[in-house]
Amino acid sequence: MQFPKGFLAAAIAAGIKPSGKTDLSCVVSDTDCVWAFAGTRSTTAAACVTRNREVYAAGGPVRALVVNAGNANAATGKRGANDNADIADALGSVLNVDQDAVLTASTGIIGHLLPMDKVLSGVEHLPEDLSPQADAFAAAIMTTDLVPKTASVTLSTGATIVGTAKGSGMIHPDMATMFAFAFTDAAVDQAALRAAFPAIVNRTFNAVTVDGDTSTNDMALVLANGQAGAVDSAEFLTALEGVMRDLARQIAADGEGATKLLTVRVAGAATEAEALAAARTCCVSPLLKSALHGNDPNWGRVIMAVGRSGAGVNIEKMTVAVQGTPVFAGRPLPYDAAAVSASMKADEVIFDVNLGVGEAVGEAWGCDLSAEYVSINAEYTT
Amino acid sequence: MQFPKGFLAAAIAAGIKPSGKTDLSCVVSDTDCVWAFAGTRSTTAAACVTRNREVYAAGGPVRALVVNAGNANAATGKRGANDNADIADALGSVLNVDQDAVLTASTGIIGHLLPMDKVLSGVEHLPEDLSPQADAFAAAIMTTDLVPKTASVTLSTGATIVGTAKGSGMIHPDMATMFAFAFTDAAVDQAALRAAFPAIVNRTFNAVTVDGDTSTNDMALVLANGQAGAVDSAEFLTALEGVMRDLARQIAADGEGATKLLTVRVAGAATEAEALAAARTCCVSPLLKSALHGNDPNWGRVIMAVGRSGAGVNIEKMTVAVQGTPVFAGRPLPYDAAAVSASMKADEVIFDVNLGVGEAVGEAWGCDLSAEYVSINAEYTT
Numbered sequence: 001m002q003f004p005k006g007f008l009a010a011a012i013a014a015g016i017k018p019s020g021k022t023d024l025s026c027v028v029s030d031t032d033c034v035w036a037f038a039g040t041r042s043t044t045a046a047a048c049v050t051r052n053r054e055v056y057a058a059g060g061p062v063r064a065l066v067v068n069a070g071n072a073n074a075a076t077g078k079r080g081a082n083d084n085a086d087i088a089d090a091l092g093s094v095l096n097v098d099q100d101a102v103l104t105a106s107t108g109i110i111g112h113l114l115p116m117d118k119v120l121s122g123v124e125h126l127p128e129d130l131s132p133q134a135d136a137f138a139a140a141i142m143t144t145d146l147v148p149k150t151a152s153v154t155l156s157t158g159a160t161i162v163g164t165a166k167g168s169g170m171i172h173p174d175m176a177t178m179f180a181f182a183f184t185d186a187a188v189d190q191a192a193l194r195a196a197f198p199a200i201v202n203r204t205f206n207a208v209t210v211d212g213d214t215s216t217n218d219m220a221l222v223l224a225n226g227q228a229g230a231v232d233s234a235e236f237l238t239a240l241e242g243v244m245r246d247l248a249r250q251i252a253a254d255g256e257g258a259t260k261l262l263t264v265r266v267a268g269a270a271t272e273a274e275a276l277a278a279a280r281t282c283c284v285s286p287l288l289k290s291a292l293h294g295n296d297p298n299w300g301r302v303i304m305a306v307g308r309s310g311a312g313v314n315i316e317k318m319t320v321a322v323q324g325t326p327v328f329a330g331r332p333l334p335y336d337a338a339a340v341s342a343s344m345k346a347d348e349v350i351f352d353v354n355l356g357v358g359e360a361v362g363e364a365w366g367c368d369l370s371a372e373y374v375s376i377n378a379e380y381t382t
Numbered sequence: 383m384q385f386p387k388g389f390l391a392a393a394i395a396a397g398i399k400p401s402g403k404t405d406l407s408c409v410v411s412d413t414d415c416v417w418a419f420a421g422t423r424s425t426t427a428a429a430c431v432t433r434n435r436e437v438y439a440a441g442g443p444v445r446a447l448v449v450n451a452g453n454a455n456a457a458t459g460k461r462g463a464n465d466n467a468d469i470a471d472a473l474g475s476v477l478n479v480d481q482d483a484v485l486t487a488s489t490g491i492i493g494h495l496l497p498m499d500k501v502l503s504g505v506e507h508l509p510e511d512l513s514p515q516a517d518a519f520a521a522a523i524m525t526t527d528l529v530p531k532t533a534s535v536t537l538s539t540g541a542t543i544v545g546t547a548k549g550s551g552m553i554h555p556d557m558a559t560m561f562a563f564a565f566t567d568a569a570v571d572q573a574a575l576r577a578a579f580p581a582i583v584n585r586t587f588n589a590v591t592v593d594g595d596t597s598t599n600d601m602a603l604v605l606a607n608g609q610a611g612a613v614d615s616a617e618f619l620t621a622l623e624g625v626m627r628d629l630a631r632q633i634a635a636d637g638e639g640a641t642k643l644l645t646v647r648v649a650g651a652a653t654e655a656e657a658l659a660a661a662r663t664c665c666v667s668p669l670l671k672s673a674l675h676g677n678d679p680n681w682g683r684v685i686m687a688v689g690r691s692g693a694g695v696n697i698e699k700m701t702v703a704v705q706g707t708p709v710f711a712g713r714p715l716p717y718d719a720a721a722v723s724a725s726m727k728a729d730e731v732i733f734d735v736n737l738g739v740g741e742a743v744g745e746a747w748g749c750d751l752s753a754e755y756v757s758i759n760a761e762y763t764t
Binding site: 040041042043044045072074075076077078079080109110111112113286287290291293294296298299300301303304306307308309310311312313315316318327328330331332369370371373374375376377378 | 493668
């Protein structure tokens with residue numbers, strides 16, 4: 001996949017990941033970008049999120065993003081914050097742009113200092129590898145992901161939006177998923193983009209969950225360099241949300257240990273926020289996720305999860321369907337359990353829930369919970 | 383274990399559980415009880431919770447509690463509500479007490495109608511088995527629990543408090559755990575008891591979590607018949623909290639698939655609510671629970687979970703210790719990872735966290751996440 005006009009990327013193996021895989025990468029625009037950003041709501045946010053938030057508040061244009069995988073540089077104290085700033089500084093120097101025009105992102109284990117000699121040496125060599133290809137960048141930002149995640153759309157003017165994401169565990173974003181980066185050559189108004197971005201993030205990345213754990217490093221970014229000219233704002237925002245939704249679903253489907261994608265569509269809610277809360281609480285429920293893994297149409301766990309979400313419910317009018325088969329409508333409905341179980345042996349399983357109180361809708365995505373998730377996460381450091 | 387004076391219990395196999403184990407039980411006081419109650423905050427609460435809440439609001443005394451296991455009678459519509467009332471009515475009739483003096487509790491699968499012929503026939507026979515022994519009752523309220531859970535304390539006056547609980551999965555109470563029942567022959571003031579009860583529940587049952595899933599049927603109850611006379615109110619409340627704390631820890635240790643108890647003690651918080659939120663978010667984190675299962679001292683996941691909880695943190699003053707070994711103090715500390723991992727091979731693993739902002743403390747309990755949890759819950763109905 002090609003980046004939009006004016007964007008180039010590079011990815012190298014700097015030696016942060018013990019595996020020797022690519023772990024240091026950057027995306028560079030040859031002209032200034034307007035941008036929007038959402039960072040984790042975690043109160044223990046990593047150095048990269050904290051710094052990007054400060055740069056964001058300053059409101060200036062950006063030119064580059066540098067990403068390392070294999071080390072989150074979180075809970076690393078003042079030295080970690082200095083290391084993060086030094087990386088931005090170093091890339092700014094070799095690109096000959098201001099350090100405040102460089103954003104940073106780190107992902108990997110928490111609580112370890114970065115091997116700065118390797119990182120800084122890697123940053124020096126990054127510009128040698130710049131190319132318009134997005135695939136190497138998408139691979140270099142992975143940690144336990146099994147597949148790189150990209151999505152793109154072409155607007156009616158010919159401008160494009162290319163998105164990349166990573167995320168596999170510690171996925172329950174409260175602002176953004178682990179990483180989701182979108183790049184576009186469309187010319188957009190920064191104020192309008194920033195105003196629209198939180199709601200788009202809320203309906204896409206904040207609606208995906210793998211395990212309910214919110215990372216210290218979550219972030220979503222969109223960079224627009226305008227090189228392909230003006231676009232219709234509504235068309236652009238719809239397209240951007242489509243790219244982000246596509247990436248969010250890819251993250252859920254590639255959840256640690258996952259064998260299938262879980263989609264919960266909620267209708268009949270009092271508000272969109274309640275619809276999203278109900279859908280997301282279903283997707284994070286270990287009991288529902290376990291039942292999904294066993295192809296068990298145990299819809300009582302949907303009732304439980306919706307109840308836990310705090311969303312308003314009229315249980316007499318509430319309905320639940322599993323893969324299109326109605327199983328509850330104010331009371332249990334008779335259904336062919338063996339047939340529904342067989343229908344759950346699919347790459348995507350959809351639960352439709354109507355709360356019976358209003359008109360608002362919301363959708364969330366997750367995955368099944370498998371023994372493999374436990375084994376992946378029982379021995380991550382030792 | 384013997385119930386306090388004036389309390390008798392009975393337990394029979396009514397045929398609700400396919401296994402043929404005891405599944406229908408009651409506790410009866412031969413004189414009126416003052417009482418306190420906390421029910422699930424779920425918006426899809428089961429019939430028993432809804433009815434008990436109504437009886438509670440009416441404020442009258444109670445005489446009996448009837449419990450069935452194997453079927454939650456939740457999401458069963460109006461017929462389920464009628465069935466629940468009929469059970470209270472039936473036990474009231476055979477005991478010759480008002481039906482509003484009978485509380486109900488159901489636990490088991492959601493979304494199935496009770497086999498009322500078996501239940502009502504069982505209720506008729508319950509009074510034949512009444513005895514002062516608590517153990518058969520504690521066993522009859524179990525579902526996937528491996529062990530019955532009881533705790534007791536004797537006050538300075540000779541009055542006693544006996545508590546029983548059940549809970550193994552779907553444990554993340556938001557008012558109370560699955561079931562926690564305390565009985566006492568102490569004479570206590572109902573208004574004072576009801577005023578103190580929510581905070582006690584908050585520090586005990588609401589501080590335990592197995593999987594983050596809040597049940598439709600959670601409830602905590604205390605019944606006091608006063609037959610052993612007046613007691614010091616402060617002594618009583620402290621003793622009651624001790625019994626409930628003991629039961630809460632037993633529930634966490636017997637979590638589905640659990641091999642060890644997780645205790646997270648938080649200090650240095652701005653408020654008790656923030657301390658409890660931070661502790662509980664650690665205990666519910668699938669990543670921390672998986673690391674615990676693998677004896678992996680991956681304390682970065684504590685940082686992550688605390689950050690996600692929303693509790694106020696001064697990360698420069700924050701500290702973390704694993705089984706007594708300091709691993710973080712504003713920055714990563716050097717420690718012997720192999721030795722700490724070895725110390726985690728214990729029945730209870732304690733994380734001590736100081737948030738570095740205030741004086742408030744809080745404690746929560748959970749368990750490790752194992753592949754066994756997944757297999758228990760992947761095929762519960764089919």
